[in-house]
Amino acid sequence: MEAIVRISNLDKYFDRLHVLKDISVDIQPREVVCLIGRSGSGKSTLLRCINFLEEPSHGSIEVDGIRVAGGEKGKVHRQLVHDVRLKTGMVFQEFNLFPHMTVLENVIEGPVIVKGMDRKEAIAIAEENLDSVGMLFKKDEYPMRLSGGQKQRVAIARALTMQPRVMLFDEPTSALDPELIGEVLNVMKKVAKDGMTMLVVTHEMGFAREVADRVIVMSDGQLIEDSKPEELFTDPKDPRTKALIDRYRTGE
Amino acid sequence: MNLFNKETGENKSQAELLYQVQQKKKFIFRRNVILSWAGLLLFLIFLFSGIELRSANRVTSISAWHFEIVTENDIKVRKRVERVLASLPVGLPNDGISLKTIAVDNEFIRNNSNFVAQGIVQTIKISALSIMLAIVLALLAALGRLSTNPVIYAVSTFYVSLIRGTPLYLQIFFFFLALPQLNIVLTGLWAGVLALGLNYGAYMSETFRAGLSSVGKGQREAASALGMTPGQTMRRIVLPQALRFAIPPMGNDFISMTKDSALVSATGFVHEIMWRATKVGRAEFRNMEALVMAAIFYWIMTLLLTSIQSRVETRLAKGDR
Numbered sequence: 344m345e346a347i348v349r350i351s352n353l354d355k356y357f358d359r360l361h362v363l364k365d366i367s368v369d370i371q372p373r374e375v376v377c378l379i380g381r382s383g384s385g386k387s388t389l390l391r392c393i394n395f396l397e398e399p400s401h402g403s404i405e406v407d408g409i410r411v412a413g414g415e416k417g418k419v420h421r422q423l424v425h426d427v428r429l430k431t432g433m434v435f436q437e438f439n440l441f442p443h444m445t446v447l448e449n450v451i452e453g454p455v456i457v458k459g460m461d462r463k464e465a466i467a468i469a470e471e472n473l474d475s476v477g478m479l480f481k482k483d484e485y486p487m488r489l490s491g492g493q494k495q496r497v498a499i500a501r502a503l504t505m506q507p508r509v510m511l512f513d514e515p516t517s518a519l520d521p522e523l524i525g526e527v528l529n530v531m532k533k534v535a536k537d538g539m540t541m542l543v544v545t546h547e548m549g550f551a552r553e554v555a556d557r558v559i560v561m562s563d564g565q566l567i568e569d570s571k572p573e574e575l576f577t578d579p580k581d582p583r584t585k586a587l588i589d590r591y592r593t594g595e
Numbered sequence: 596m597n598l599f600n601k602e603t604g605e606n607k608s609q610a611e612l613l614y615q616v617q618q619k620k621k622f623i624f625r626r627n628v629i630l631s632w633a634g635l636l637l638f639l640i641f642l643f644s645g646i647e648l649r650s651a652n653r654v655t656s657i658s659a660w661h662f663e664i665v666t667e668n669d670i671k672v673r674k675r676v677e678r679v680l681a682s683l684p685v686g687l688p689n690d691g692i693s694l695k696t697i698a699v700d701n702e703f704i705r706n707n708s709n710f711v712a713q714g715i716v717q718t719i720k721i722s723a724l725s726i727m728l729a730i731v732l733a734l735l736a737a738l739g740r741l742s743t744n745p746v747i748y749a750v751s752t753f754y755v756s757l758i759r760g761t762p763l764y765l766q767i768f769f770f771f772l773a774l775p776q777l778n779i780v781l782t783g784l785w786a787g788v789l790a791l792g793l794n795y796g797a798y799m800s801e802t803f804r805a806g807l808s809s810v811g812k813g814q815r816e817a818a819s820a821l822g823m824t825p826g827q828t829m830r831r832i833v834l835p836q837a838l839r840f841a842i843p844p845m846g847n848d849f850i851s852m853t854k855d856s857a858l859v860s861a862t863g864f865v866h867e868i869m870w871r872a873t874k875v876g877r878a879e880f881r882n883m884e885a886l887v888m889a890a891i892f893y894w895i896m897t898l899l900l901t902s903i904q905s906r907v908e909t910r911l912a913k914g915d916r
Contacts, residue, residue: 396816428822439817443835453821456831505821 346405347372347540348393348509353402353413355388355564362388363399364564370509375541377551377572380561381587386544389561390511393542394431395424406430407508429457432502436514438494440486440501446473447482450501458505465504472500476530492523496530503534510534512543548591552576560584643887645698647677651691656682660698673700703884707875711888714868715896721784721856721867725791726849732796737803751800758797764858766790771862783864787856795852802844806837839911846904850897857893868892 346369355363362385370376378386391397392413393404399413407430411423440449450469454460473479476496486494495515502510512531516524528550535541535554545551551558552572560568560581567581579585607615645660658679665674675698732754739751758766771786781789810833818828860870868889876885 394820396819425822425824428820431820433817433820435813435817435820437813439811439813441814441817441832441836443839452831453823456827457822501821 345372346370347374347407348542349405349410350389350393351403351405353389353392353404354400355385355392355397355413356400362564363392366402366564366566368559368566368569370540370542372508372540373538374556375535375554376543376557376559377555378542378544378559378561379546379548379551379587384561385564386561387513390513390542390544393509393511394428394433396433429505430508431511432505432507432509433511434495434498434502434513434515436517438486438491438498438518440494440498442486445483445485446478446489446497449486449497450504453501453505468506469500469504472503473497475503475533476500477526490523491519492526495519495527499527499530499534503539509540509542512541512545514544514546516545516547546591548576548588560587641696643697643699646680646696648694649692651693654682654684656680662698662700662702664702673702697883699887700881700884703879703881704888707885708888710875711868711871711885712892714866714871715892717784717865717867718853718856718896721787721791721859721865722849722853724788725795725852725856728788728792729795729799729848729852730845732792733799733803736796736800737807740800740804741807755797755800758793763790763794763855764861766794767858767861783859783862786862787859787865791852791855791859794855795848799845799848802841802848803837806839806841807833809840810836842911843904843908846900846907850900850904853896853900854893 348368348370350366350368353363353366354361366389378390380386388397392399393406395404395411401414403410403412404427405411406427409423409426409430411420411427440446441452444452447466447469450473451462451465454465454468455462470479470482473482476499478493478496478500481489481493481497486497489497499510499515515531516527519527524547528547531541531543531550532554543550543555555572557569558572558575559566560575560583562583568575568579568584570580575584576588579588647658647660649656649658656679658677660675660677662673663676664671665676666672736751736755739747740755742748742751767787767790770781770789771783774781774786814832814836815828818832823831856867857869859865860867860873863870872885872889873882876882
């Protein structure tokens, strides 16, 4: 099967700091991949390189047949980056809903402004997605009046309404109160079940174990393990993976 | 105090009671402030009433001084005239006390208030044109301040530094009196608008810059992730939020600009409130009356603008954040 995301020989430097070291990963369509690792291991940076919120220093990203080389400039590059961003939806740790727009306006903003979609059509898709994340009843509220979990569910609906091929989640539950994590994870499970390709940076080992098809472990800007969750959690090959999993287990 | 919640019939919580006490305190404070304001205003009116209290020669009297035009030897002269309102033959024990308030020439005010009031239109016109120019300049300067291009950054900071480093009065004269040497002749109005616009643009750029940097990085990232171009991100996401932040201080600037528009009268060719007041005041040596009149007009204008501003502010506060 043709990979939908192909990361090849990716390097990322922040000044002299080498945060991603020659990373190559393929992700198949409909696959749910969790990225785990200690903070500072480069997992968020890797995710943000896929839609070029961080510009990779070397190497290339390919999303759904569009290949973009890192470290370039100019009009062609910008157009390619734009095309890649249309194919990817992103959910942030801090939700980043637009506070001056209602929930519905937040969700239709992308399709109407970026894709030039007809407003009515956008509203139809938006309402469908809001319904599936259970937030349709708040569609005319401003984000200020929502709880963290509700905000994150709206953010997921906003990303889905752009009809992306791949969804990127950057620690989607890390900013939430413990009792609100469940509702967001449930929505993410639903999205996975609907066949979306997902790449999730997370600390939720339970979620990784239950939902992921593959779990990738990062440490010091390198991939140290990439396997099925049942193997990884029962029989980790790398001692660093084992330490990471043990740490979460004792934390639970 | 009512210890039960009327709707639910339950005991009120401690927090609710505390809140009530605080609200009541606030209400009493506000009421007393308003009453004091009224008192101060009455005192000011009394100060300009022309009333005189006197106690001398065992007679205590209250009289009102005013101006009248009387004909003396076929020449009309303006004269201070006393009208005794009341006098009591039983004077206060210590003789020779007198309490005088300022007598204003009501006749003069009646005759000239229309003339001065006609300046309001001009004052509003100058302020409105200047504020529009200032907003455009301030926005450009603020964007320049946030630019990563060194030349654009320099142009913006240079402009702000130059304008803030020189007096507004000088700038008005520069546009009105200095530019004609270069064969650029501006009318008093346009010289004033240009100077005020440039001046307030420089000051307001700070407000705009603060507004723009109040919008978090996450907002830009979310917009980028949706595929918005930098232009779309600015127009749809950053500017609306920045403006919301900047509108209250912009209101303050607009109010002070309305008053600074008085400086434009110095050109002698813009017939706004200040110009009219000084003209009639000098002509009849009634500067106090003329300036008091102008002050009242400016004050009423700023009071109106302030109330509009606070209304806009409460409406903006409702939406978000």
